[in-house]
Amino acid sequence: MTKPRRRNVLLFLADQWRGDTLERVGHPLIRTPAIDALGRDAVTFRNCFTNATPCGPARTSMLTGQYMMNHRVVWNGTPLDRRHSNLALEMRRLGYEPAMFGYTSSTPDPRDHAPDDPAMREPHGNMVGFVDIAPGLPTARPYMSHVQKLGYPVPAEPNDFWLPDESEARAAAAAGKGPTWAPARFTSEHSDNAFLIDETMRYIAAKGDRPWFVHVATMRPHPPFIAPRPYHDLYRAEDVPPPRRAASRDAEAQQHPLLARLLATTTQLDYFRTGKGLAADLDEKALRQLRATYYGMMVELDHHFGRLMKFLKDTGQYEDTLIIFSSDHGEMLGNHHMLGKSGYFDDAFHIPLIVRAPEAAAARGAVVDEFVETIDMMPTIMEWLGAEVPVQCQGASLLGFCRGTPPAAWRDAVFFEFDYRFIAGDDVALPRRLDQMCLAAVRDRRGKYVHFPGLKPLFFDLSDDPHEFVDRAGDPACAGRLSDYRARLLDWRMACADQTFTNTQATPGGLVVKRDPLRWA
Numbered sequence: 001m002t003k004p005r006r007r008n009v010l011l012f013l014a015d016q017w018r019g020d021t022l023e024r025v026g027h028p029l030i031r032t033p034a035i036d037a038l039g040r041d042a043v044t045f046r047n048c049f050t051n052a053t054p055c056g057p058a059r060t061s062m063l064t065g066q067y068m069m070n071h072r073v074v075w076n077g078t079p080l081d082r083r084h085s086n087l088a089l090e091m092r093r094l095g096y097e098p099a100m101f102g103y104t105s106s107t108p109d110p111r112d113h114a115p116d117d118p119a120m121r122e123p124h125g126n127m128v129g130f131v132d133i134a135p136g137l138p139t140a141r142p143y144m145s146h147v148q149k150l151g152y153p154v155p156a157e158p159n160d161f162w163l164p165d166e167s168e169a170r171a172a173a174a175a176g177k178g179p180t181w182a183p184a185r186f187t188s189e190h191s192d193n194a195f196l197i198d199e200t201m202r203y204i205a206a207k208g209d210r211p212w213f214v215h216v217a218t219m220r221p222h223p224p225f226i227a228p229r230p231y232h233d234l235y236r237a238e239d240v241p242p243p244r245r246a247a248s249r250d251a252e253a254q255q256h257p258l259l260a261r262l263l264a265t266t267t268q269l270d271y272f273r274t275g276k277g278l279a280a281d282l283d284e285k286a287l288r289q290l291r292a293t294y295y296g297m298m299v300e301l302d303h304h305f306g307r308l309m310k311f312l313k314d315t316g317q318y319e320d321t322l323i324i325f326s327s328d329h330g331e332m333l334g335n336h337h338m339l340g341k342s343g344y345f346d347d348a349f350h351i352p353l354i355v356r357a358p359e360a361a362a363a364r365g366a367v368v369d370e371f372v373e374t375i376d377m378m379p380t381i382m383e384w385l386g387a388e389v390p391v392q393c394q395g396a397s398l399l400g401f402c403r404g405t406p407p408a409a410w411r412d413a414v415f416f417e418f419d420y421r422f423i424a425g426d427d428v429a430l431p432r433r434l435d436q437m438c439l440a441a442v443r444d445r446r447g448k449y450v451h452f453p454g455l456k457p458l459f460f461d462l463s464d465d466p467h468e469f470v471d472r473a474g475d476p477a478c479a480g481r482l483s484d485y486r487a488r489l490l491d492w493r494m495a496c497a498d499q500t501f502t503n504t505q506a507t508p509g510g511l512v513v514k515r516d517p518l519r520w521a
Helices: 033-040 055-064 087-093 141-149 158-162 166-175 192-207 249-253 257-265 284-314 374-384 476-495
Strands: 008-014 043-049 098-102 131-135 213-218 321-327 353-356 367-373 414-419 438-443 447-451 458-461 504-507 510-513
Touching: 008 284, 008 374, 033 284, 033 321, 033 353, 043 414, 055 087, 055 374, 087 098, 087 213, 087 374, 098 192, 131 141, 131 192, 141 158, 141 192, 192 213, 192 284, 249 257, 321 374, 367 374, 367 414, 438 476, 447 476, 458 476
Parallel strands: 008 213, 008 321, 043 367, 098 131, 098 213
Antiparallel strands: 043 353, 321 353, 414 438, 438 447, 447 458, 504 510
C-alpha cells in the first residue's frame, strides 16, 4: 500500500522586499540565485500588491485573508479583534502546529489580557495561534542571546548592534562612499538571517515524518541598511539604477499634503544607525550606495534561503512542501525623495510572490502578469491542504495559475489602503478627525486613483506616467476617468465589507451559508 504523501507548508516572508527587485521579473542588476532557482521551478507573479502598509496591517491582511477595512489593524501595535480567525488558527484546526520563526507584527485583543501584560507593550509580537519557536525581531532575546554566546558584545540599545564596523565607517566617510557602505560588525554566518534559517532547519529535522507548517519571517532587507562582509561591497553605487524623484524635496511635496508631511518627518535614523537629518536630505550618491547596500542585504538573505532549499531537497521534503516566497510590503528606496513604505506609491505596495505547489507542474517557470493580492495567500494554502476557505477570506486561491489552468474570470485591478493617524502629528494641512486620516487606492494597468477623506484625491495616468509624478485629478480631460475610478473604489468598498454572517441565513432546516467564489472580482 502506497504511503500517503505528507503535505508541508513553508510561508517565507522577507520584510520590505520590492516587487521589481528579482532577476526573474527583469531587474537589471540584482542576482539572487536561490530565489530565482525557486522561481524557475515555480510560478512567479509579476504584479502582486500588498493590501496595506506598514508591517502590522500588511501581515494581518495576509494572515486573515481580509482587507484592512475589515480587520482594522491600521498600524503596528493596533490589536487584532479576537473575532477574526487567522492562518495559524486554521492550521490548528487541521492538526498542524503552526511554527513561527520571526514575527508577524501583531498585538492580541486587549480584552483577553491584563493592562500590564507584556503583550500590550509589544507592537511586533506574533499572531494568536502561532507557536513561537524563534520569535521576534532580531533585537529580541532569542537572537541577542545567540550572538552574545558567540562572543559579540550586546549593546544596551539592541538596535546599536547594527552600527557599522567603526574603522570601516571612518574609511568610508573619508572616501565619500556614503553612510551605508561600511560592513556590519558581525559575519554572515552569525547574521539574524543565518540564525532563523538554522533554527528552522533544526525544527523541521525534529519533526521527522510528521507534516509541518512553518512561517519564516526574516527582517531583511528591512532597515537598518547594513550588510556583513562581503555583501556590503557586492554592488557598486555607480552601477545601481538612480532614484526617480523630482528636482527637489519642495517640488516633490507639492503633489499632496500627506507626501509633504512624510518628507518633512521621515528621518535617516529610521533607516541606518548613523543617520542624521531627514531621509529626503540624502543626495543621489548616498542614495545609490543605500540601494547597493539594500541589494547586498538581499543577496545575503538569498544565500541563507538557498541553504533552506538545499536542506529540503537533501531530506526529501522539497516535493512534499508548498513553498511561498513573498514580502509584507515594498521600499521607496529614494524614489520621490522617500525611504520606507508609507504613502501611496507603487514602490511601497508592489511585492514579490513565488508559489511552488509540488503536484502542479504544468506552469513551472511561468511568470504571470495578472494582478494578485496578499489576501490570496491564505486561500491558496487552504485549498492546497484540501480545506475549506474560511468565509472571512476575501481573496482567491492561486493554484489554478500554478496548474496551468488559470481562472476564467480574474481581477483586473488591485486595491490597497494606508492609515496615517499615528504619524499625522500636528500637521494642520491634514484632516483633524482620526478616522479621516487614511487613504484607499484602486490601481489597474492604465490608471491609479487614490481617495483621501477630507483631502483632495490623486489620479495618475500610468500609461503616460508610470512612476506617478503628475497628478491629473484636476485635469478636465480626465474627469470621466476620475469618475469611473471613484465609482470602482466605491463598488469595492460596498462589495467587500465585512461578510462574517452576511451570507448566512437561519432556515427551518438550520443555518445555510451561501458561498460566492467570485466575490473578490
